[in-house]
Amino acid sequence: MKKIINAPEDFVDEFVEGILLAHPDLVRTPGDDLRVMVRADAPLAGKVGIVTGGGSGHLPLFKGYVGAGLCSGVAIGNVFSSPSSDQILQATKAVDGGAGVLYLYGNYGGDVFNFDLACDLAELEGIPTATVLGRDDVASQPRERKHDRRGVAGILFAYKAAGAAAERGDSLEQVVAVTEDVVEHTATIGIGLAPTIMPTTGKPSFELPDGEMEIGIGIHGEPGSRRGPLETADEIADHLTSALVDDLGLGEGSRVAVLVNGLGATPLEELYVLYRRTHRFLADRGIEIVKKYVGEYATSLEMAGASISLLELDDARLELLEAPARSPFFREG
Amino acid sequence: MKKIINAPEDFVDEFVEGILLAHPDLVRTPGDDLRVMVRADAPLAGKVGIVTGGGSGHLPLFKGYVGAGLCSGVAIGNVFSSPSSDQILQATKAVDGGAGVLYLYGNYGGDVFNFDLACDLAELEGIPTATVLGRDDVASQPRERKHDRRGVAGILFAYKAAGAAAERGDSLEQVVAVTEDVVEHTATIGIGLAPTIMPTTGKPSFELPDGEMEIGIGIHGEPGSRRGPLETADEIADHLTSALVDDLGLGEGSRVAVLVNGLGATPLEELYVLYRRTHRFLADRGIEIVKKYVGEYATSLEMAGASISLLELDDARLELLEAPARSPFFREG
Structure with missing residues (x-):
C-alpha cells in the first residue's frame, strides 16, 4: 500500500x-x-x-x-x-x-x-x-462487563452531549451526568474487510484471507473478536444492528440516533447500502430513527470496513444531540 | 478487494x-x-x-x-x-x-x-x-485546448456559485455567466496510488507497480496521463500546485480557494499532509488562501489518491462561495 x-x-x-x-x-x-x-x-x-x-x-x-x-x-x-x-x-x-x-x-x-x-x-x-x-464496543466485552468495553465511533454522541451541556453552562457535575447517561445508552459494533497499513513499517496490521471478514473490529488496526465468512451488506447490517438492539434492549417505540461509520477505505456508497438495511431493520421493529449520521467519523487509517452505532434517545439526549456544533469536521445546527 | x-x-x-x-x-x-x-x-x-x-x-x-x-x-x-x-x-x-x-x-x-x-x-x-x-482537469488537455478538458473535483466550486446565484434570484443568463466565470478560473490535477475495483467485475481498473504513481488521474478509475515514481507528499504537492498556478496564471496578490480532495481510500491525515505543503507553496508566492476544503468531495470508489483544485477568487466569486448551502454532504454558512 x-x-x-x-x-x-x-x-x-x-x-x-x-x-x-x-x-x-x-x-x-x-x-x-x-x-x-x-x-x-x-x-x-x-x-x-x-x-x-x-x-x-x-x-x-x-x-x-x-x-x-x-x-x-x-x-x-x-x-x-x-x-x-x-x-x-x-x-x-x-x-x-x-x-x-x-x-x-x-x-x-x-x-x-x-x-x-x-x-x-x-x-x-x-x-x-x-x-x-x-466504552461503546459491544464486541469487546459481554454486557455484564460493559464498563470494561473499549471505546469506538459511538463517542461522537458523547462529544455532542458533553459539548452542548458545557456550552449551555452546566456545572462539571452536570456535564458528567449527561455524558455518562449518553455513554450508557450507546452501543457500537464493527466489521473489517482489510487491515490498516502502519505508516512506520508499511506492514498490514493483520492478514485476512479472501472471502473472510473480521467481526467486532476496533479502530486500532487490531483484528476483530472473531472471523467469519464475508457476508452480504444486508446480512452484515442485520447481524450488527440486531446485536445493538439486543444490547440496548430496544423495542417498539424506542427512538434512536444511528451512526454508520466508515473505517477509512470503504466507499460512502457502501455505507449507504448498509444504512438502507439498518433503517429497514429498525423500522420493521417499530424503532424510530430520529437522527442519522453516515460517513467517516472515526477511522483506522485506510482500513476497509464499517461500524454501526446506536444511541437510544430520550428528550434530554435528543436536545443535546441537536444543539449547534462546529469544528473542522463537524458542522450542524 | x-x-x-x-x-x-x-x-x-x-x-x-x-x-x-x-x-x-x-x-x-x-x-x-x-x-x-x-x-x-x-x-x-x-x-x-x-x-x-x-x-x-x-x-x-x-x-x-x-x-x-x-x-x-x-x-x-x-x-x-x-x-x-x-x-x-x-x-x-x-x-x-x-x-x-x-x-x-x-x-x-x-x-x-x-x-x-x-x-x-x-x-x-x-x-x-x-x-x-x-472542465477543470489540466492534465487531460493542454491549456490551448482547455475547453476540451474533462471535469473532475473542481466542479464543487461551480455548484456553489451556480447554486448561490440561483438562490438569490439571478436569471438563467446570469447564472450561466457566473458559473462559466468560475469554471474558467478553476483548475485541478490529481494523482493515483491504487486503482478502483469495479463492483460488477471485482477487477482493478488498472495495474500499477510498486513504487509508482499515476499523474493526471481522472475520477473514473482510468489511469493518469503519465506514470512516474512515487514521490513524497511534499514533492507531490509542489508539482501539482505548481501546475495549477501556472495554468491559472496566478501570482503575488492572487486570492484562491483550495480543495484537497481524496479519491476514496486515502486517509484524511494524508490529505492534511498535502494541504500543509500546498498552503506553504502558495503562501511563499504571495498567493492568499481565502477558502479551504480538505476531504472527500469527488471520489472514484476506493481508489487511493488525491487531487488539488484551485479557484482564483475575486469579490464576486468569493461572495458566491461563501453563500449558505446545505445538502446531504455539504454544510456551510
Missing part, C-alpha cells in the same frame, strides 16, 4: 500542521507542541472545558471534534499511541475557564494511564477534573 | 435508497426512478433550477450536492456510466420553477450526449435550458 507521506516519523506532526494551517479560525495550539490543540476561543470563562485525546490515525477522531458545542481541547500521540500526561495537562490548562475540565476519551489502557496522571497534575494546578470513558 | 454490497447489479439502486431513507428532509425522488433525485422543496417558483448528473461511484459527487444553495436535481447512471436523457428530463421537469434550468456537469462524451438530448426534450416541454460543463 502506497501512502502520500514524507518521512514516516513526521507524519503526525505534518498532518496536525495541515489542520492548524487550514482552520486557524476554529483551532489553535496553545504552546509549542503541535499535538496539543484547543478551540480558537478557549478558555471560555465560567464554562466546563472538555479535553479528549488518544492515538493518531483516526481522523476525524480526535482532532476533528474540537470546536464550539464539542470538545474544547485535544492531545494526540503517535499513530495508535496515547498522548503523554504532560500534553493532556497542557490542553487542560489551556481550556480551563474556572468551571473544571471533563476528560472524555475511549477506554484503552495507555490513554487511561496518561489521562489519570494528568488528573493528578491538574489537581496540583488547582483545576478540578472528572472523567467519562467512551 | 472485498466490498460491503449485496448483488453487484443492485449496488446503485441500493445506495440511492439509503440516501433517500437517510435524508428525506433534504431530498426526494420525483417519480418512480430512484436514480432521479431533487431537493425536497423543488421546484422553487421563479428561480433557476440546476440539474447535474453523471455516473455512480463518485460520492459525494453527484447525489451529495443536491440541496439549498447547490444543485436542485440530479440524475445518475450505473457505476461510471451516464444517466439516460429521460432521467435527466425527469429531473429537469421536477426542478423547473419557470425561470429555466441550468445543466451543470463534467465534460465526458456520454454525459454530453445524454444531457444534450435532454435539452431538446426539455425544449419540447417548454423549459428553456442552458449548459455549463465542468
